[in-house]
Amino acid sequence: MTHETGRLYGLGIGPGDPELLTLKAYRILRSVPVIAYPTMENGKVLARAIVADFLRPEQIEVPMPLPFSPVRSSQPYYDIAAEKLAEHLSAGRDVAVLCEGEPFLYGSFMYLFNRLSSKFQTEVVPGISSTMASAAALGVPLTYRNDVLSIMPATLEADILRDRLAVADAAVIIKLGRHFSKVRDVLSELGLLSRSLYIERATMPNQRIVPIADIDAADVPYWALIMIPSLQTSVT
Amino acid sequence: MTHETGRLYGLGIGPGDPELLTLKAYRILRSVPVIAYPTMENGKVLARAIVADFLRPEQIEVPMPLPFSPVRSSQPYYDIAAEKLAEHLSAGRDVAVLCEGEPFLYGSFMYLFNRLSSKFQTEVVPGISSTMASAAALGVPLTYRNDVLSIMPATLEADILRDRLAVADAAVIIKLGRHFSKVRDVLSELGLLSRSLYIERATMPNQRIVPIADIDAADVPYWALIMIPSLQTSVT
Numbered sequence: 001m002t003h004e005t006g007r008l009y010g011l012g013i014g015p016g017d018p019e020l021l022t023l024k025a026y027r028i029l030r031s032v033p034v035i036a037y038p039t040m041e042n043g044k045v046l047a048r049a050i051v052a053d054f055l056r057p058e059q060i061e062v063p064m065p066l067p068f069s070p071v072r073s074s075q076p077y078y079d080i081a082a083e084k085l086a087e088h089l090s091a092g093r094d095v096a097v098l099c100e101g102e103p104f105l106y107g108s109f110m111y112l113f114n115r116l117s118s119k120f121q122t123e124v125v126p127g128i129s130s131t132m133a134s135a136a137a138l139g140v141p142l143t144y145r146n147d148v149l150s151i152m153p154a155t156l157e158a159d160i161l162r163d164r165l166a167v168a169d170a171a172v173i174i175k176l177g178r179h180f181s182k183v184r185d186v187l188s189e190l191g192l193l194s195r196s197l198y199i200e201r202a203t204m205p206n207q208r209i210v211p212i213a214d215i216d217a218a219d220v221p222y223w224a225l226i227m228i229p230s231l232q233t234s235v236t
Numbered sequence: 237m238t239h240e241t242g243r244l245y246g247l248g249i250g251p252g253d254p255e256l257l258t259l260k261a262y263r264i265l266r267s268v269p270v271i272a273y274p275t276m277e278n279g280k281v282l283a284r285a286i287v288a289d290f291l292r293p294e295q296i297e298v299p300m301p302l303p304f305s306p307v308r309s310s311q312p313y314y315d316i317a318a319e320k321l322a323e324h325l326s327a328g329r330d331v332a333v334l335c336e337g338e339p340f341l342y343g344s345f346m347y348l349f350n351r352l353s354s355k356f357q358t359e360v361v362p363g364i365s366s367t368m369a370s371a372a373a374l375g376v377p378l379t380y381r382n383d384v385l386s387i388m389p390a391t392l393e394a395d396i397l398r399d400r401l402a403v404a405d406a407a408v409i410i411k412l413g414r415h416f417s418k419v420r421d422v423l424s425e426l427g428l429l430s431r432s433l434y435i436e437r438a439t440m441p442n443q444r445i446v447p448i449a450d451i452d453a454a455d456v457p458y459w460a461l462i463m464i465p466s467l468q469t470s471v472t
Contacts, residue, residue, distance in 0.1 A: 019259045022255065022258055022364065023258075023262060104371040105368060105378055105379055110380060132365060135340040135341070136246075139358070145389065147388075148392070151385040152383075153381065153383075156382060167403070
């Protein structure tokens, strides 16, 4: 007996507010038999929490233990997760992997995609990235007309951050965490501090918007970013 | 007699597929008494077409004639549109302005926002940007870990495009239209053509994905973009 294999979905579920799921992500989330999501070493299961109210009791849940931030050494974790998903897919069950924000923008889904998409039908459903949600939450337009927007992780070395920020019309620096002081120093050097806006956990219940001058560097979470909106903001 | 003024929404409705509206945008779209949308000089009413099936007959529609691409000379159009919206808002009616993609990313909503947000309660609902939807449609991850992503309009001069692309790990060049040949020449010079992916009207019924070598420069629409995904795509 042969049967069709299941379909793999990389489901963008947005930055935190459950209402920022798309209609498409919601439909797929409600209809697939298997839901997979990362569980971090630090005990956080953020992706599942975002959609908790939408899950149905008969759905099979597949927690995937993953290290907090993807690095080379994390690849064995993805091997194990991919094997788990492949079992369900081979048995003909569709699997939706919950992806915070947008799956193909700095997402860990890519490591599963690279392992499974050649073997199983795979579809990525785009999601609202936290960078976009942050502009809305801050109430500040990000880019106009001819602007170049650069998105970069705070993990970069100071001199690379400096070079990239120097030529951007607008920028978003993501994953601040313990890199905050380094980023603040670079922004100060470039004279960009007064244009910089800080936000933590955009659209989540504990969203926090604070002037950069008031921030304790020891207290900056991974889910914090700095946005430098276009100078053209003053155009009317 | 006094009454409360209405609330202004900049409603991100995504790149074209009506199912890529968020649950929040859908709820607001269905509940506000007034829906406003740009009507372009070239007769296209794209934003309204995306949500046409969701509109209710009792909703008041406010078409806003706007020039196709925002330039300085387009400002009087925004003055007129803002006045129309202000009448409804002053009368206590909530108004949702339909915004293709993400309102605060190269959107024309910003010009209304800058005119109205100081006078009326204003909320931006983030939407799926075409840049994100294109990565999903092309089935290629855009950025990994430490990548710098640059998003830039094809309208930039060749030397600026060249400088910005030279230092980006991944890039999206939007609004190609009649600028396609210039962009292709720059990509060729930088040795980036083989990494470049072309897509028109991502997620719309007439979406088109074509190898760059096969493209007729005379036939490239405004709603076309080139994506240069991260080289790390090969990481597994």
